[in-house]
Amino acid sequence: MMRIPKRQxxxxxxxxxxxxxxxxxxxxxxxxxxSVQTIRLDRLELGIPxxxxxxxxxxxxxxxxxxTMTSGEVVGELIDLxxxxxxISMLTVTPDMVFSKTKIARGHYLFAQAxxxxxxxxxxPTAVTGVANIKYKTPVHMGAKLIAKAEVxxxxxxxxxxxxxxxxxxxxxxxxxxxxxxxxx
Amino acid sequence: MMRIPKRQxxxxxxxxxxxxxxxxxxxxxxxxxxSVQTIRLDRLELGIPxxxxxxxxxxxxxxxxxxTMTSGEVVGELIDLxxxxxxISMLTVTPDMVFSKTKIARGHYLFAQAxxxxxxxxxxPTAVTGVANIKYKTPVHMGAKLIAKAEVxxxxxxxxxxxxxxxxxxxxxxxxxxxxxxxxx
Numbered sequence: 001m002m003r004i005p006k007r008q009x010x011x012x013x014x015x016x017x018x019x020x021x022x023x024x025x026x027x028x029x030x031x032x033x034x035s036v037q038t039i040r041l042d043r044l045e046l047g048i049p050x051x052x053x054x055x056x057x058x059x060x061x062x063x064x065x066x067x068t069m070t071s072g073e074v075v076g077e078l079i080d081l082x083x084x085x086x087x088i089s090m091l092t093v094t095p096d097m098v099f100s101k102t103k104i105a106r107g108h109y110l111f112a113q114a115x116x117x118x119x120x121x122x123x124x125p126t127a128v129t130g131v132a133n134i135k136y137k138t139p140v141h142m143g144a145k146l147i148a149k150a151e152v153x154x155x156x157x158x159x160x161x162x163x164x165x166x167x168x169x170x171x172x173x174x175x176x177x178x179x180x181x182x183x184x185x
Numbered sequence: 186m187m188r189i190p191k192r193q194x195x196x197x198x199x200x201x202x203x204x205x206x207x208x209x210x211x212x213x214x215x216x217x218x219x220s221v222q223t224i225r226l227d228r229l230e231l232g233i234p235x236x237x238x239x240x241x242x243x244x245x246x247x248x249x250x251x252x253t254m255t256s257g258e259v260v261g262e263l264i265d266l267x268x269x270x271x272x273i274s275m276l277t278v279t280p281d282m283v284f285s286k287t288k289i290a291r292g293h294y295l296f297a298q299a300x301x302x303x304x305x306x307x308x309x310p311t312a313v314t315g316v317a318n319i320k321y322k323t324p325v326h327m328g329a330k331l332i333a334k335a336e337v338x339x340x341x342x343x344x345x346x347x348x349x350x351x352x353x354x355x356x357x358x359x360x361x362x363x364x365x366x367x368x369x370x
Contacts, residue, residue, distance in 0.1 A: 054334065068286075068288060072285065101253075101311070104313060106297075107299070107300050107313070108293055108300050111293050111297075111317075112293035115296075131318075131319065132317070132318075132319055139313055
């Protein structure tokens with residue numbers, strides 16, 4: 001395969017990271033068809049921290065923005081947040097979250113992740129849940145990493161219409177539409 | 186006021202207890218306009234145990250019937266259960282269930298009570314939640330006693346349509362419609 005010039009490769013690297021914030025160096029190496037070491041050197045030159053540091057920075061910024069609750073009240077690990085717009089969290093299904101008989105995750109954990117993420121995103125001092133329409137698409141098992149993405153789709157007065165979609169890898173396992181109501185300014 | 190003959194009064198007492206299983210002796214005394222002691226003597230003669238014992242018996246029978254989960258997995262206190270038909274549970278809102286900022290109960294606790302009650306009621310070895318449409322009618326505060334009543338309204342093949350209504354005293358604070366799916370015979 002033809003070698004791509006360094007400048008072009010570094011532009012592609014930045015482009016890939018804009019699309020997929022959580023790509024590891026190994027994944028970037030595969031995507032750009034270069035060695036992991038090349039990726040590391042490129043990141044160094046471009047001043048892009050490694051994945052763990054990028055995640056930590058994002059999470060820190062995300063937590064600092066929350067207005068409706070204390071950041072510890074988000075169920076799961078908050079990964080990214082654009083106040084009033086969108087948010088991402090991750091929840092790992094631990095043994096205490098599954099039914100002992102079937103080892104299937106109890107539905108209220110997926111609900112709690114989605115609901116708390118939706119509320120955390122609201123740009124108001126207080127918000128409560130009004131309505132939720134939810135769909136469980138496939139049973140979730142122990143050990144699964146649930147990535148929830150929440151998005152404000154509409155605002156009408158003090159009502160926020162929020163959609164949350166939860167995936168395991170690329171498979172959607174749960175979705176919820178919330179109407180949240182802010183109680184203050 | 187005219188004194189009601191004993192036999193008639195005891196019939197009324199039994200009637201009241203059929204309507205309202207959880208009436209205390211004090212409440213029965215007010216309803217029948219007699220003293221609490223009269224109620225106690227009537228219960229003794231009729232062989233009706235006191236409220237605490239009635240509740241305990243019911244709960245014990247309820248727990249024994251559950252098929253979809255272990256009885257400890259019901260969120261809240263299971264009070265009554267008619268397998269495949271209806272169920273009642275009580276959840277007291279404790280300090281760990283509220284948002285620290287607003288002291289309003291976190292929505293997923295009301296959801297968990299309703300969802301686990303709905304699942305516990307299903308007459309099948311395994312059931313999962315498919316869909317839920319839920320409505321929070323008023324914020325719930327610390328100390329509140331949430332009484333959830335679940336009812337199977339329709340069964341289509343392996344799909345169970347269940348409604349849950351949650352009250353504090355006589356005020357409805359939450360309702361949910363679930364479609365649950367049984368996975369085995």
